[in-house]
Amino acid sequence: MKAFHNKDGKPVLMRMVSGIKENKDYLGEIDGLIGDGDHGMNMNKGFSLFQQRFEKETFDLSEGLRELGMILLNEIGGSMGPIYGTVFMAMADEADGKDEITVSDLYQMLDQAKKELEELVGARTGDKTLMDTLTPAVAALEKAGQEGADMQTALVQMKKAAESGRDSTKDMIAKFGRASRLGERSRGVLDAGAVSCCILLQSFADGIMEVIG
Amino acid sequence: MKAFHNKDGKPVLMRMVSGIKENKDYLGEIDGLIGDGDHGMNMNKGFSLFQQRFEKETFDLSEGLRELGMILLNEIGGSMGPIYGTVFMAMADEADGKDEITVSDLYQMLDQAKKELEELVGARTGDKTLMDTLTPAVAALEKAGQEGADMQTALVQMKKAAESGRDSTKDMIAKFGRASRLGERSRGVLDAGAVSCCILLQSFADGIMEVIG
Amino acid sequence: MQRILNDPDNIVDEMLSGFLKANSDIVEATENKRVVKARCKGEGKVGVITGGGSGHKPAFIGYVGENMCDAAAVGEICSSPTAVAFLDAAKCADQGKGVACLYGNYSGDNMNVKMAVKMAQKQGLTIKTVIANDDVASAPKNQREKRRGVAGEIFMWKCGGAKAAMGGSLDEVINAAQKAIDHTRSVGIGLTPCTLPAVGHPNFEIKDGTMEVGIGHHGEPGIEVCELETADKMAKRMTDIILPDYPFEAGDEVAVLISGLGATPVMELYVLYNEVEKLLQEKGIAVYRAYVGNYFTSLDMMGATLTLMKLDEELKELLDMPVNTVGLKQKGKEKG
Amino acid sequence: MQRILNDPDNIVDEMLSGFLKANSDIVEATENKRVVKARCKGEGKVGVITGGGSGHKPAFIGYVGENMCDAAAVGEICSSPTAVAFLDAAKCADQGKGVACLYGNYSGDNMNVKMAVKMAQKQGLTIKTVIANDDVASAPKNQREKRRGVAGEIFMWKCGGAKAAMGGSLDEVINAAQKAIDHTRSVGIGLTPCTLPAVGHPNFEIKDGTMEVGIGHHGEPGIEVCELETADKMAKRMTDIILPDYPFEAGDEVAVLISGLGATPVMELYVLYNEVEKLLQEKGIAVYRAYVGNYFTSLDMMGATLTLMKLDEELKELLDMPVNTVGLKQKGKEKG
Numbered sequence A, B: 001m002k003a004f005h006n007k008d009g010k011p012v013l014m015r016m017v018s019g020i021k022e023n024k025d026y027l028g029e030i031d032g033l034i035g036d037g038d039h040g041m042n043m044n045k046g047f048s049l050f051q052q053r054f055e056k057e058t059f060d061l062s063e064g065l066r067e068l069g070m071i072l073l074n075e076i077g078g079s080m081g082p083i084y085g086t087v088f089m090a091m092a093d094e095a096d097g098k099d100e101i102t103v104s105d106l107y108q109m110l111d112q113a114k115k116e117l118e119e120l121v122g123a124r125t126g127d128k129t130l131m132d133t134l135t136p137a138v139a140a141l142e143k144a145g146q147e148g149a150d151m152q153t154a155l156v157q158m159k160k161a162a163e164s165g166r167d168s169t170k171d172m173i174a175k176f177g178r179a180s181r182l183g184e185r186s187r188g189v190l191d192a193g194a195v196s197c198c199i200l201l202q203s204f205a206d207g208i209m210e211v212i213g
Numbered sequence C, D: 001m002q003r004i005l006n007d008p009d010n011i012v013d014e015m016l017s018g019f020l021k022a023n024s025d026i027v028e029a030t031e032n033k034r035v036v037k038a039r040c041k042g043e044g045k046v047g048v049i050t051g052g053g054s055g056h057k058p059a060f061i062g063y064v065g066e067n068m069c070d071a072a073a074v075g076e077i078c079s080s081p082t083a084v085a086f087l088d089a090a091k092c093a094d095q096g097k098g099v100a101c102l103y104g105n106y107s108g109d110n111m112n113v114k115m116a117v118k119m120a121q122k123q124g125l126t127i128k129t130v131i132a133n134d135d136v137a138s139a140p141k142n143q144r145e146k147r148r149g150v151a152g153e154i155f156m157w158k159c160g161g162a163k164a165a166m167g168g169s170l171d172e173v174i175n176a177a178q179k180a181i182d183h184t185r186s187v188g189i190g191l192t193p194c195t196l197p198a199v200g201h202p203n204f205e206i207k208d209g210t211m212e213v214g215i216g217h218h219g220e221p222g223i224e225v226c227e228l229e230t231a232d233k234m235a236k237r238m239t240d241i242i243l244p245d246y247p248f249e250a251g252d253e254v255a256v257l258i259s260g261l262g263a264t265p266v267m268e269l270y271v272l273y274n275e276v277e278k279l280l281q282e283k284g285i286a287v288y289r290a291y292v293g294n295y296f297t298s299l300d301m302m303g304a305t306l307t308l309m310k311l312d313e314e315l316k317e318l319l320d321m322p323v324n325t326v327g328l329k330q331k332g333k334e335k336g
């Protein structure tokens, strides 16, 4: 399979919702180690709101991403609202108007998200944030696209890249957000945002694979 | 000996000062059981001030009592300032102008103190306050005077009465001051004011006995 | 004890020194170092004074200023000021029309004020008194004269001070202050004990997960220790104690004062106020003015007091008068 | 956790509801339930807004009112308001002359304000910003742009708000606020951690007998943990951090703000002020105005922040302007 239909987006979105809801406590625990312990709660709030409002609606991938992004931006605040809000809005913008979404479309979507995020936050790879998950995931999709990989393969490679990106944060010193105040003491644990970003990318990929069967 | 000289008052006053200073911690402990633990501190403050100012001065009993009373009234505040201030001022007023102080003069001094105190505070015997020490002490002096007892005998009887008055507070329920809020819970321990009053009367008596040799 | 102190025995003097320097636009020192007076005296009016132990910031000195108290006597931590301090405060405040001494019902204060009044008499100065007794939990209704004064004293000072500023006679000022306190009821809930700096540890206990209903401003035991409740239940419990006591009834207009006891975040006082306001509304009682903040504290105690004053036109007018003190600043009536 | 709460997840909404009801003479609700606006708007002036996470009472909503901020965006506890809340606050405040958004340097706030500014642009509304960075301990002097904003924000709002009230243009308001914060330095000392109501236990530790120098308003670690000191030494330590940073020097006039972090008795803040004032005097630095109280808190944390602003004639005039907000009421210049 080289692509999937934009109109099949709903299960993909719902998969991301369950990914966050199931990992609420886990994300809280990780954030508790070097942050303030509220990352699970913060993420859960936005995704639950989306679920409540859209569970019973019909929508395609780009619409769903936009609504989710809007909820995060307009109703969540903190750091996660603008960060993930920007990510999903950028993805929605790129997917907008497309019936079929190819591997290279996927790459465009995530690459645009990454670029807009870079503009918003100061963080880059190596700073122990969600950028460490997102950046290699985007690179993996780019590579898969260039190599002409099918959707399934591309997604598997993206997941792998996201996971090793996430794991790479363990040995880093935090440069942004609350944990950055800890300096050396922030080393040795995963970054909460890198973990939630990985969960989201995994769920996103799993959702698409489910849809394309 | 039937009397002592007003001009010999200084050692009597200094004896009261040491009585309080030596028992500062003990008074604090007792007050701590059903009060706020500051009775030793409060008493010590006033008597130390008196000591600082008058240790090197010459004064007779009535002058010393007045100065001590003024310090308590004007510089201590709380409950102890007016209570003991009133006591010592009343005693000073009664002793004033007398060269010799007889047993019946002593009775007049303490009886006047008791009366003015009664006017100031609501408490009577049985309310678990210093009145339980002072009232029987005054009665003992009255009786000794009526019986024509000599100074020594009268003072010994007053001390005994004060001690049993103090001890009587153990089984009482406090009706005044901080401890009164405890109701039944205030039973079983001595009243701090009754203890300090007893110490003062004992020191007062011991001081006079020392003076009359 | 995690406190900001030098020698605990000097805390009152040092606090006063800092207070006078920081608020020199409103208050000034007097010859008696335990008496603080207002910079703005008003013209030829009845003097209004108060006084009490320290540790209740902004009470008592925080209510000295334009249209409230003219002077305050300052005691040690949780201990009455001296008779002489009350007397000197009265002398500062006197402008030949007599002085109203408005204070709280504690035995030390009662004694010292009594003596100050006598001394003043000998010097030809008239002091009349009102003794605040708004704390409902401190004695049954048929023994109101035994009740302590707590945060309701602020309404007493506000109304007495306003009456004096309006040119009232000594008796009128006394009557206004007495009326204010007679129309006022308070109750406190303690969530943690407080620690006297010189003692260094709490001298009573409130177990985590419990609360003490009816606690006094010095940690005097309340009427009940029960499980810590949510804000809505606390509000219900507090109003259930206060409302029947006066009573406050449908159609009444009230002033509400919620004061933190010192260490409770003000945010939570607003959560409590939100519940109190709902309960009052349900009962048809309208809030004319509300005051929420740390108005009368108990060192580092957690918890809050709720105070209600039932209003009539006179009390509203007195309450609406502008005031400029460290603890209470008000521009006068602006509500619709 | 001995707190006055219902469901901790609703604390912000409930607090806001209580705050709006209790202070309806000064503030009012808007269509966005996370935006509070001033009842008194001023006439045809530049709008001044702020915003930030909750838990810092009276900041941020407590500084909305006459001659200070026109509206504030409200976030969850210790969490930035949304971009839309900042945008809606700006819309409320706008009178056609543009809006100054004066806020603190935290990454969430930076992101949300950035997005709000963009959205506003698309709608033809100009928002310019000043980002407070007065917390000296949060980054070295050569990285001032990384420093957090703390209690010094109050001076920024006071001066920016005054400039707007005086009819200043958007650029003039921005310049005044920027000047105020550029002239301002703060440092905090934490004595106990704070507890987020939804978490239920402190998420960091300050051991009894120690203190954390340079702590942030959300418990961000400071520069040093040392033994708990007496007030005089704390004052020395704080001034030693602040004074050389600007620098403040002999002959300077300053405004001083000492804010409690929430649970420290105000009495102790005056003890600290007394020491600070002495040290400043020794150095020949004169205090023009002092503010001592709970002006910018961190939930139930114990401790205090010290803030100094170096004054010139312009800043004095702005500081002296009368103001009427819940957190700061001032009658204007009265000092000699």
Ligand SMILES: Nc1ncnc2c1ncn2[C@@H]1O[C@H](COP(=O)(O)OP(=O)(O)O)[C@@H](O)[C@H]1O
Pocket (backbone or CB within 6 Å): A031, A035, A036, A037, A038, A039, A040, A042, A043, A078, A079, A080, A121, A122, A123, A128, A129, A130, A176, A177, A178, A191, A192, A193, A194, D079, D107, D108
């Ligand atoms: N300035 C930033 N740039 C990039 N990522 C950030 C930044 N600030 C925070 N993050 C990410 O957010 C995560 C924490 O999110 P969360 O706990 O929800 O917010 P908060 O830090 O406000 O409590 C961090 O693990 C990090 O990945």
Ligand SMILES: Nc1ncnc2c1ncn2[C@@H]1O[C@H](COP(=O)(O)OP(=O)(O)O)[C@@H](O)[C@H]1O
Pocket (backbone or CB within 6 Å): B031, B035, B036, B037, B038, B039, B040, B042, B043, B078, B079, B080, B121, B122, B123, B128, B129, B130, B131, B176, B177, B178, B191, B192, B193, B194, C079, C107, C108
């Ligand atoms: N109203 C009162 N009448 C008589 N005695 C009192 C009264 N109040 C307090 N006392 C006496 O004072 C003693 C406590 O004194 P102290 O501890 O110095 O003052 P405080 O109670 O203010 O801490 C009590 O033990 C009691 O004997």
Ligand SMILES: [Mg+2]
Pocket (backbone or CB within 6 Å): A036, A038, D078, D079
């Ligand atoms: Mg957080």
Ligand SMILES: [Mg+2]
Pocket (backbone or CB within 6 Å): A031, A035, A036, A037, A038, A039, A178
């Ligand atoms: Mg977090």
Ligand SMILES: [Mg+2]
Pocket (backbone or CB within 6 Å): B036, B038, C078, C079
């Ligand atoms: Mg005491």
Ligand SMILES: [Mg+2]
Pocket (backbone or CB within 6 Å): B031, B035, B036, B037, B038, B039, B178
């Ligand atoms: Mg005591």
